[in-house]
Amino acid sequence: MSSKDIAADEFLSGDAAAAEGAIAVGCRFFAGYPITPSSEVAERMARRLPEVGGIFIQMEDELSSIAAILGGSWAGKKSMTATSGPGFSLMMENYGLGIMTETPTVIVNVQRGGPSTGLPTLLGQGEFMQARFGTHGSLEAIALSPESPQECFDFAIRAFNLAERFRTPVILLMDESVGHLFEKVRIPPQRNIEAVSRKLPEEVPYPPFRADEDLVPPMPPLGDGHHIHVTGLTHDDEGRPEMTPKMQEELMGRLVNKIRLYKDEIMDIEEDGIDDADIVVVAYGITARSARRAVTLAREKGIKAGLFRLKTVWPFPTERLRELAEQGKKFVVAEVNTGQALIMVEQATRKDAVFVGKYGGEPHKPFEILNGIEEALHADN
Template sequence: MSVKLMQGNEAIALGAIAAGCRFYAGYPITPSSEVAEVMARELPKVGGKFIQMEDEIASMAAIIGARVGGLKSMTATSGPGFSLMQENLGYAVMAEIPCVVVNVQRLGPSTGQPTAASQGDVMQARWGTHGDHPIIALSPISVSQAFDLTVKAFNLSEKYRTPVILLTDEIIGHMREPIELPDFTTVEKYEHVVTEPPETYKPYSNRTDVPPMAAFGRGYRYHITGLFHDEVGFPTQRLDEVEPWLERVNSKLERNPDDILLYQADYQPGARVAILSYGATARTARHAVKQMRARGEKVNLFTAYTLWPFPEKAVEALADSVERIIVPEMNLGQLALEVERVAGRRKVTRVNRANGEMVTPDMILAAMER
């Protein structure tokens, strides 16, 4: 292993290849374009396919189709493109097609500011596509973790047959930091094993949380639709078929919290205040916490790597440990809504910056005085 200096976006692309991604479809957009650049250069070297699509609607459709055909797939975009992907993202949820969608957040709404940083798509990642649905969103705090969480995104996506959103930001995407890349052959990869013969295979069997997925073109045939469907995939309106599906799909993530909910809780006995953050802002939070601790002040630090599903039990424990939780974000208060839901509004102090610039350590320190 050797140390390289690399952008977060490059680390995401390499993480995808290490995780077994062999299909990328996308439409370049700042600040995510380096993901496409690296994929275009590196995927063909490992026998993968890169397609530049006509837009993000088609990109999302293409990665779903590729995975149905048996290739692990990914796309990368930013806010405007992520908006266009919402419809097909819901389709992937409904049809339980694994895929990874990278959103390198920039300042919005609309085309906003391409090179300005933001964490403004947190709620869109959760609720951007219509209807109740499960979703996983992971958010790295460093270049090195951008690689690791991309691998994790693929594995969770496969294991739970759900799209996973890698929700990063312009800071992490464009920042260069040292990273030691592992030998890609040693990287853990989740693969579906289908033991059932094609005649009796049920792609949407409700007997387990996640039925194994057979790829098309290998003797397995089944129906795929965005309509509610029965265990073999055909549309149905029968409640005795719809309800087991609803129950299974909407609880498959929450039944496996230890696997999915990634966070770091750094407690100091006697602390009365905690800081909770994620993404690039987590770096600022750490900076502020180290300053406070150097002055002898006690403070708890909670870093969320999984934003969705929200790690509510862990945040509940955090809320029980302190009188106040400070939530800095590069938006007008999005994950803070979840923290408030769990901890109660009066316990939460928001620190917001939504002008394209990072939150600073001083802004967090000032909130301590409030």
């Protein structure tokens, strides 16, 4: 019996676990450029992909890395790259190409402190907004934020499944602390891994952008006589450039709606002790672990607090937060930046939240978030 047939526990970093999750779900093409703190993803892929018949390429930069994985994806492989802030910024243009050309792929961003070179080896969560608004034009993004190596593994699998399901790039928005954290990761037997395959057209030739009822077009493979044309220009369903207001609205509408209309299928929120809570703590990634502890400490002090953890940060759970706000709950937002999810939470709840921001490169200490909870308890709104 090979090791793939039984569950195995491995002691892995978040970076390595993300790589293993990708391989488990069928990623067979990786192109990337080394950058702290994501390099361990590439290193793991460089060793592991050839063993499973996959292709690993270290590219000359991040611009080419994302271009290569888009090409690899059209060539039929589940493809991935991994980077951190500076590289993520360089990838933004072709992230947009991936959105526009509906190319399934996974971009891992292990966030560090920024802007610019910032804190290469220390924690940041400064790309919360960039993951959503970083490339030009209007779009809907899908981004997942794991809080542990186990979730790096599990979310890598889910990221690929969402990418293939919706024919779009998906961002695995990790952070330095989760990426470099070593914990036990349970790797299930291969047969228990759910792997979504992209929808293929049934006829030849099939237009590369002719969507089904779910607004997602089947993706014609190369070399089969489809003669597809794929362009970043505004295009009709055959892929032909058509730069008219009508076409732009039609295409943008579909690209956005294929995600918006299926938000509930995509969104994954952990609600812990929210029902009776007076105070809702919103957090994601490594910060959620401190927030969970803070909520426990608050409960011990008799404060009814609950954790609202964004396992998917995009699409954002605006409606649910508004619902909770209407119940009179108060909000605390904790994150490692100067206030990004904060903007979304305040917009959703239509009230001020207590912000527990930290941006020195360290994760929150639970008492820091507890202080925020207490502050919220005594706040007016």
